[in-house]
Amino acid sequence: MSKQVTLTIDGIQVTVPEGIVVADAAKMVGIDIPVFCHHPKLEPVGMCRMCLVEIGRPVRDRATGEFVMENGAPKIQFMPKLETACTNKVEEGMVVLTQTEKSREGQKSTVEFLLTSHPLDCPVCDKGGECPLQNLTMAHGPGKSRFIYDEKLRLGKHVPLGNLIVLDQERCIQCARCIRFQNEIVGDAVIDFDDRGRGTKIVSFSDPGFDSVFSGNTTDICPVGALTTRDFRFEARPWELDAQASICTQCPVGCNTTLNTRREPRAGGDITVQRVMPRQNEEVNEIWICDKGRFAYHYAESKKRLSRPMIREDGKLVNSSWDAATKLAADRFLEAKKDFAVLVSGRLSNEDLFTVKMLVDRSEGTGYLYSRMGGGEMTSLVGMSGGSNFANMGRGTTIVVVASDLYEEAPIWYLRVKQAADRGATLIVLNARETKLDRYSSYVVRYAYGDEMKSVQDLSRKTKIGDAFTQAENAVILFGSDGLGIAGSAGLASACATVLQDSGHAGKPNNGLIGVWERANDQGAWEIGFKVEENLAEVLQGRTVYIIGADPVSDDPNLAKALEGAAFVVVQDVMETATTEIADVVLPAQAFTERDGTFTSGERRVQRFYPAVPVTGEAKPDYAITSQIASHMGVTLEGTSVSVLFDGLATSVKSFEGLSYARLAEVRPQWPIVGRGDMYYGGTTYENKHGMGAQLSAAATRGETVDIPQIDKEAAPRPKEKELLAVPITRLYDRGTTVMMSADLLRDRIGGATIALHPDAAQNLGVEEGQLVNVSFDGVSGDAVVKLDDTIPVGVALIPRSMGLAIREPVPANVRPQR
Amino acid sequence: MEHILLRHRDIAEFNTLNVYKKNDGFAAYKNAVTKMTPTEVTQVVKDSGLRGRGGAGFPTGMKWSFIDNKNWPHYIVANADESEPGTFKDREIMEGNPFQFLEGLAIACYAVGANVAYIYLRGEFWELAAFLDEKIAEMEKEGYLGDKLFGGEYSLRMYTHLGAGAYICGEETAMLESLEGKRGQPRVRPPFPPSYGLYGKPTVINNVETFANVPPILARGANWYKSLGTADSAGVKVFSLSGRVRKPGNYELPFGTTFRELIYTYGGGVQDSRSVKAIMPAGASSSLILVNDEKVLDTPMDYASVRTIGGDLGSASVIVIDDTVPIDWLVNKTVHFFNHESCGKCTPCREGTYWMSNITERIREGRGVAGDVDLLLNVAKQMQGKCLCALGEFSTMAVVTGIERFPEDFKKAVSKA
Amino acid sequence: MSLAKKYPKEIKQILSKYPLEHKRSAVMPLLYLAQREEGYLTKAAMQDVAQIVDITETEVVAIVGFYTLYHEEKGGKYRMQVCTDLPCALRGADEFMNSLCANLGIKVGETTGDGFVTLEAVTCLAACDKAPMFQTQGPDGIKYHENMTVDRTMELISILKRSVREVK
């Protein structure tokens, strides 16, 4: 706990941590000093001059340093000029007056000056109702200004800073919040001021424009309607919107979000999601979300949504009743006996997965987690547990990021790790290629593909880097599957678990292993006991398969072939996919926006999401569908109440012990205070009223003996002489369903299939940057555009996942120029 | 009287190293580095009563003693931005007497423990920067700059850095931003440069003329220097005289010299023998001093006295305005300047300077409507005391004093409409 | 050709002035270098500068936009920047400017038909005692011309034209 200081603001005595500024101190005791440029997450700049107040300081005796007393109280000396509450730090005995004639005159002046160039188009402004300038004009602003308005600035109203963010130059009040957010918090200075004086305006010259995966956040902290998303502009008025708490399903970070919904005439009067907004959780995403989470939600209301059960009759899928469809599935599952196989994905909630797991356990079949990454057994042993929070990491903490490009795979973790490094944490980046995080790291190790495990094992050696890890007070490792398949990532995970165990870090809060998974709830699936299968195609051959929330057919030709050879295929999903097309039974599931449940994030934090929009057609929640099938199989499972299901989970899965929906709904006080009447302070992010979730316990924390399977065989292959080893990497905007459904918006962000080669490798192959080539490897063949990258070894080629070339693991590839 | 700063006016080729050395050049510097401690050097400057020549008139020795010795390295930046309309003294010093300025800078660096000094010149001083680069190279050859100077431990390097056309970069924190390769916008203060300056390190910033005073002070002693000038303003000052005088130019005179002597004895009097209507003692940033009474001209030019006639001596750039000049025209000029130079960082200045120029322009073109003058005065007053840096404040000085002290001129102007 | 390829020596010399970890400080001198040839800053040139000092192109544009001696549009071979600020104006700068316009047949801000001179009005250049005066910004850098008359100015222009032809 830092030292406290006591001061008086408008007669109220307040005791606050030393080092904070007056505006924040006032906020803590419920006094709102108007601010524009000040944002509690950004460095003070004192530029807008909105927060002018009178500040007095006690006079100290030069000799003794004691306060000079004046009839009983310390003598206070006020500065002749007003001062900015956003830049002056609190001092013992300070007296702040925010409501005096003088202070109000100062604030009034600033508002009037701002209005001299600001259009009065509140009625049509996107920020209308959410706008501090509007509110302050009511409070301070003169009825009509004395300036001549027809001489106001006439500037661009719709200046696209990129494909996602639009700038209204007339509305901009030059507070620089957006610029400072990109500079200080993200570290991508892709927007800035051009010109000077009254000509000052925001510009972006990056390619594509405003090239950052965090750009949407600037529209939340813009105190006026100058920055808006192309998605939401003019779509709706803030006050017409309903808000429902949710969790982002795009990656394992588990950002807390709010879904703004409204009855949409264009959608035939249906209630639809109008925008996705961040919801404050300082332990997860603070008040930010990435652009993928913000913009790639449109699939939930897609035309391709499944709305009725279907069964295949003489070759064609025809509508059916729930009872008939689930009965048919159940019968086939029973017949199949040992040949019954279930494929689940991390798209499902904990409750869904738990239900499926119980069905599998009570049948003769087997369940598999559909994922291209392994290692989850390790994260439930030595993963992050109770009381862990990136926000508390700084000096004394060492963070290792291995085989992961966080900026692309889990943007908010990138932000959190960068900020921890800014606060003094030691960052060690282990990767075979350059990644964006290198810039903020104390140590970068460039290993050769195939040496992933070794590079981690080296952390326990007596070297500078080794010491930085073993000697650290706290140590966290984030491992991914950059360049790795299932075997490789599983091997890597056990190597990570071992070093964490040996260094004694495992089991303590703010320590442990984090998997950078593909999907939002892969961690939950692992915890509940699902495992991945390396040779999925083989094990599926000839079996009766129940696929839930996965599209193997379009993901991978080999799996497609395998499923053709399957005895019977039941597919349960929210949307038509290539896999539903080959299914014998199709069961429509509700999207996460239509139902409730919980996800387990990569940090092993369990968080609730809530229904926001009405159900599509006859769709049901996954757990309900599974339990209906189960009942036809003579197995009784809870099928109606998620909270009851969760309680079952909490009693039967150790790491969930002690958790309940009530626990998950708890909210701890958070700083900064946001989402109240004072949009100009924290921004339009939503206050967290629905719960901040709770973390699972790890085996190591529970004091159980943790034995880590030693994988000493070379888990990942090395490039051989005269051979090109294609390795998988992950891109944020891939060609997955969710992104493609929002494609018009993300147009200039999503690329096509690419293959990254070292310039020399390209030369040997006789191909050049931008050229179209044919790439082929075991059973897969397709076109890709060549990108040159001199940071990668000559022997390897990088191929992004889900971009049209189905790459599961490192594999020798052939590359032929296309004519 | 022989010059102390503009010595090139007395001695031919004074800007060549040999001539400078022959006239005891660098003796003070060598003596300081080899025989004095940094604190002793600072003390002498303190005792001399030398005040900053950049405008604020802050005691130089005291500024040096503020440097934070718990945080290293230290830097010194010489302010050679000289952009205040009516100011052209630093340029003559650097062209005519470069070594005395550089020697003063070197001594200051030793006093505050800086091993690197930057000279920030306004971009227009392109040729002057090249000229100084040569002089610095010569000093390195002669062993006045470099490593382990005079066989001791002290090392010092100097570099010139060109601005690119922005008056605001004369403001010390904006200058630091600019030197760091950013937009030249002022920083909030505190923290002040001596604790948080260039690259976040303790930094002292002084004006060129301030540095030029240092070698003679160390050579001849604090008392000698104090004996020149007045009680609150010790020593000599280079007055830049411009406007409606017969012989504009720089004049090095002791503080306390009267306006009358400067204008009539040295400046050859007012053009066409007209009478003085107003004086701007500190360039475009000054209040307009009303000269309705001959006695005003007998005011001694020192910081305290000039305040008694409603002005500030500032950088002592004396602009003489005669009775043919309409004040509304003049104010339009100054306001135009500040509107053009406002950095745009803070609201009152960004908007206020624009509206003031917008209104003065209108008045000037005879489109002024009744009430425009009050509005103009209003805007200026509304800006005062609210801006982030002094530029905003400066922009209001001529406006407010102009309207209050020369109301007739404005009445006439709007009545035309 | 990229800046780095064209001026390796100059760039090295410029960078040597500033601490390694603060090479951003070199952005302004580098922009002067980049402006030398064309008299204005091309997009490519600004990208080069951004790369050398390791900042974004947007940041470079922001700096260029702030300072008046950097130009983003092509101007005349020489920019003739006349000081019309208060002290010079008190000594006839405005009249001087007007007759210059008349002689060159252009308005302030315009460029002569032959694309040789762009006439600009600027704020104080610290030569108030030598008005009327202007500076020329051209291939040979920035030069002051003080106590000028219109005749001497026209003379100067023809001299400059000749010298330019000679280099060609």
Ligand SMILES: Cc1cc2nc3c(=O)[nH]c(=O)nc-3n(C[C@H](O)[C@H](O)[C@H](O)COP(=O)(O)O)c2cc1C
């Ligand atoms: C808008 C503005 C412009 C300034 N311009 C200059 C300048 O051109 N030259 C200068 O020496 N000081 C200038 N100053 C003053 C500097 O900020 C600083 O006070 C001075 O360089 C300190 O040096 P000194 O103590 O030797 O005077 C300016 C200040 C402001 C607010």
Ligand code: SF4
């Ligand atoms: S007062 Fe003017 S120059 Fe100073 S910070 Fe504000 S806008 Fe910039």
Ligand code: FES
């Ligand atoms: S100046 Fe304090 S909020 Fe902008």
